Amino acid sequence: xxxxxxxxxxxxxxxxxxxxxxxxxxxxxxxxxxxxxxxxxxxxxxxxxxxxxxxxxxxxxxxxxxxxxxxxxxxxxxxxxxxxxxxxxxxxxxxxxxxxxxxxxxxxxxxxxxxxxxxxxxxxxxxxxxxxxxxxxxxxxxxxxxxxxxxxxxxxxxxxxxxxxxxxxxxxxxxxxxxxxxxxxxxxxxxxxxxxxxxxxxxxxxxxxxxxxxxxxxxxxxxxxxxxxxxxxxxxxxxxxxxxxxxxxxxxxxxxxxxxxxxxxxxxxxx
Amino acid sequence: xxxxxxxxxxxxxxxxxxxxxxxxxxxxxxxxxxxxxxxxxxxxxxxxxxxxxxxxxxxxxxxxxxxxxxxxxxxxxxxxxxxxxxxxxxxxxxxxxxxxxxxxxxxxxxxxxxxxxxxxxxxxxxxxxxxxxxxxxxxxxxxxxxxxxxxxxxxxxxxxxxxxxxxxxxxxxxxxxxxxxxxxxxxxxxxxxxxxxxxxxxxxxxxxxxxxxxxxxxxxxxxxxxxxxxxxxxxxxxxxxxxxxxxxxxxxxxxxxxxxxxxxxxxxxxx
Numbered sequence: 001x002x003x004x005x006x007x008x009x010x011x012x013x014x015x016x017x018x019x020x021x022x023x024x025x026x027x028x029x030x031x032x033x034x035x036x037x038x039x040x041x042x043x044x045x046x047x048x049x050x051x052x053x054x055x056x057x058x059x060x061x062x063x064x065x066x067x068x069x070x071x072x073x074x075x076x077x078x079x080x081x082x083x084x085x086x087x088x089x090x091x092x093x094x095x096x097x098x099x100x101x102x103x104x105x106x107x108x109x110x111x112x113x114x115x116x117x118x119x120x121x122x123x124x125x126x127x128x129x130x131x132x133x134x135x136x137x138x139x140x141x142x143x144x145x146x147x148x149x150x151x152x153x154x155x156x157x158x159x160x161x162x163x164x165x166x167x168x169x170x171x172x173x174x175x176x177x178x179x180x181x182x183x184x185x186x187x188x189x190x191x192x193x194x195x196x197x198x199x200x201x202x203x204x205x206x207x208x209x210x211x212x213x214x215x216x217x218x219x220x221x222x223x224x225x226x227x228x229x230x231x232x233x234x235x236x237x238x239x240x241x242x243x244x245x246x247x248x249x250x251x252x253x254x255x256x257x258x259x260x261x262x263x264x265x266x267x268x269x270x271x
Numbered sequence: 272x273x274x275x276x277x278x279x280x281x282x283x284x285x286x287x288x289x290x291x292x293x294x295x296x297x298x299x300x301x302x303x304x305x306x307x308x309x310x311x312x313x314x315x316x317x318x319x320x321x322x323x324x325x326x327x328x329x330x331x332x333x334x335x336x337x338x339x340x341x342x343x344x345x346x347x348x349x350x351x352x353x354x355x356x357x358x359x360x361x362x363x364x365x366x367x368x369x370x371x372x373x374x375x376x377x378x379x380x381x382x383x384x385x386x387x388x389x390x391x392x393x394x395x396x397x398x399x400x401x402x403x404x405x406x407x408x409x410x411x412x413x414x415x416x417x418x419x420x421x422x423x424x425x426x427x428x429x430x431x432x433x434x435x436x437x438x439x440x441x442x443x444x445x446x447x448x449x450x451x452x453x454x455x456x457x458x459x460x461x462x463x464x465x466x467x468x469x470x471x472x473x474x475x476x477x478x479x480x481x482x483x484x485x486x487x488x489x490x491x492x493x494x495x496x497x498x499x500x501x502x503x504x505x506x507x508x509x510x511x512x513x514x515x516x517x518x519x520x521x522x523x524x525x526x527x528x529x530x531x532x533x534x535x536x537x538x539x540x541x542x
Contacts, residue, residue, distance in 0.1 A: 169389035176339055177403040177455065178379030180371075187406055188391055195393050266393055267435060 038242065046234050050226065057223035058247060064212050064222060068144060069205055072151030077190070079152060080159025094156060101153035106146065107214055114142040114218040143215030151208055158204065162197035163189065195266055202259035206252050223247055291353055292317045292459050292490040293338065298347035300333055300514075301365070307333050308344070309514040315459070315507070318488040322495055322505035322522070326537060329511040331494045332386075335463050338492070339381045340374050343367055351377050352458055379407050382452030386464040388444040390436040396423065396447045397432040400454045408455060415454070422450040426480050442473030446480055453484075460484065460491040467496060498541050502526045510534050 079098065082090040101109070121127055121136055135141055166189055174184035213224035223244065230240040293315040300308040307330045315321050323331045336342040338349055340356065345365045349356050356377065357369035368374040390399050400419035404410040423429045426446040436444050445465055452460060465481065466474045478500050485491065485504035495501055501508060501522065508525040510518045510533075518531045529535045 167389070167392075169385060169387050170391055172341060173383070173385065173389035173391070176341055176378060176381070176383040176385075177451075178375040178377070178407050179403070180375055183406055187402065192391070192393050268437065 042239050042242075043234075043236060044239060046230060046236070046239075050230050053226050053229075054223065054247075057221060057226035058251075060220070061209075061212050061222040061224075062251070064140075064144065064147065064215065064220075065205075065209050068147035068212075069151055069208055072148045072208075073155055073201075075148070075152035076155035076159050079156030080161075080163050080193075083156075083160040084163045098153045098156050101149055102157070106150050106211055107217065109150065110143060110146040110214055110218060113146050114139060118142055139219045140215070143218055143220045147208070147211060147215065150211065151204070154204055155201065158197050158200050159193060162193035162200075165196055166192045195268075198259065198263050202256065202263070205259070206255055209251055209255065210248065290317050291315075291350065292319065293492065294348075294350040294353075295334075295338065296348050298334065298337055298349070299345045300330070300337060300342060301345040307514050308337070310347070311511070311514070311516055313509060313516075315490060315492060317490050319490055319507055320485045320505050321492045321507045321509060322501035323492065323509045323511060324495065324498065324501060324537075325511035325517075328513075330514040331511045332463055334511065335461055335492060335494050338461060339378050339383060340368060341383075351381070375407075379403065379455060380458045382455055382457030382460045384445070384448050384452050384460065384462045384465050386467050388436070388441070388448045388468070390444055390448055390451070392436050395433050395435055396428060396439070396450075399436070399447060400451045403451070403455050419450070419454055422453050423447075426450045427476075440473060441469045442476045445469065445473075445477045449477075449480055449484075458490065460489055462491060462493040462495070464494050464496065496541070498526065498538065510537065512537075 079094045083094050085091075118136075127133060127136070170192065171184060171189060174188045179187065212222055216222055216225035216228065219225075227240045227244045231237060234240075291314060293313065295314070296312045298308050298311045299306065311330070311334055313321065313334075323334065325331045333342055337344045337347075338351075340349075343361075343366055344358075348358070354373075354377065357373060358366040359369040361367040390396075391402065394402065397416070397419055400422060401412070401415040404415040404418065405412055420429065420432065423432050426449055428443060428446055428450065431439060431443060431447075436447065439447065449465075462481065466477050469477060474497070478497065481491075481493070482500070482504050493501070493505070502525075503522075505522045508519065508522045509516055510525065510531075512533050518525065518529065518534045525534070526538060529538060
């Protein structure tokens with residue numbers, strides 16, 4: 001070779017992959033065959049009957065996910081922040097909260113809230129006659145609270161790491177240019193931490209989606225509860241469960257795309 | 272040309288051509304048992320370029336950082352344009368600013384340039400430069416952009432205005448950081464070893480920009496290891512050793528005819 005790098009293998013840029021390579025075509029054919037078999041040989045006649053209820057269930061799941069993740073995240077920001085900045089008593093409180101919630105199963109928390117707290121509430125006549133009772137006697141407030149608290153605890157930990165990971169120099173620059181603490185937090189610290197935490201938050205939100213079916217155990221009607229009903233009514237096992245898997249897969253794909261978009265708004269250079 | 276008026280000397284000299292820009296008197300700084308500054312006084316008039324030189328551990332960076340209260344002095348006073356920063360005793364017997372607002376206001380008139388650039392990584396170069404004018408000094412956004420673009424053109428980064436800092440070389444980042452500091456129309460520029468973190472081949476481009484600022488009679492205080500540069504641009508050189516001013520004077524006297532033995536050794540060790 002003419003250059004001085006004769007000892008090194010030449011760098012060959014990877015060929016752009018085509019969708020039409022033989023092994024891919026084969027895999028696609030196999031997959032299409034499986035789907036075709038599923039459609040042809042399995043029973044789907046129940047679908048039109050339960051279609052509207054399924055849509056309602058999907059909607060309930062999405063509403064549950066959106067609000068528990070949103071409010072949970074709003075709680076996670078101060079939970080993460082006080083662990084980095086203090087004051088110490090608050091930092092300890094936040095740490096204890098995160099440890100307890102992350103250290104116990106979500107299902108257990110859900111049942112403790114619903115069967116425990118729910119039945120305690122029921123013992124107070126004042127509460128039973130108050131305007132809150134129509135809400136408190138339903139199941140969803142307990143499911144909602146449990147999911148929200150869980151998300152707040154896990155994301156509190158994520159945000160603690162993200163806040164701590166923002167380079168000190170950038171915060172110092174904010175101070176050096178006369179930013180107040182609030183401005184520095186709003187303009188520099190929080191957006192920087194968010195940007196760092198986004199990939200983790202994406203994964204955690206997908207996990208949260210897959211935690212939502214737990215609320216079906218306390219009679220909240222989400223998409224999983226609808227599918228359970230289908231199984232009871234029709235004595236079918238695989239068809240409803242396969243459809244359920246497909247639904248969660250699609251929802252996950254949507255979440256991933258949304259977070260990818262958010263991440264791509266600020267490019268990061270791989271170090 | 273757009274808005275050259277914004278690029279002139281930051282402050283019209285009100286009284287005389289030699290108004291006080293910075294006046295530091297008898298500054299002490301203690302880190303626990305270690306006294307880093309043992310009574311340093313320095314005053315600079317408008318248009319002065321003060322270079323602070325000294326070995327590592329001599330306290331020169333700490334001194335610079337005390338001027339805008341990034342480090343809180345243990346004793347002594349700092350005045351900027353005749354306004355003394357109000358200090359009060361803290362719990363541990365040191366000093367702290369009595370009036371946070373005053374410190375923030377004065378900081379927003381001091382253009383600090385850091386050794387490690389400290390650009391805000393989640394913002395483009397242009398967003399970095401307009402951040403403080405828009406969100407601290409409350410200037411209209413269009414005006415800030417106009418000024419910023421002129422400044423970026425001047426430091427040779429106009430084409431990079433929409434790039435994120437991670438995609439720039441060290442020299443480009445430091446020039447962007449200088450533009451960010453200039454954008455606040457600073458009373459005084461503070462340079463904290465602006466070329467120490469740069470690859471040798473990138474030092475020149477940054478020094479060229481700083482030299483340019485010195486020639487247009489901007490008030491600046493410059494902590495540096497670049498002796499030749501200090502000799503060329505400084506109007507006054509201060510040699511710090513072990514937290515006290517060992518020797519000071521015009522650059523020709525300091526570098527041409529050093530009086531103290533330590534300064535002689537220091538200069539010969541650098542060359």
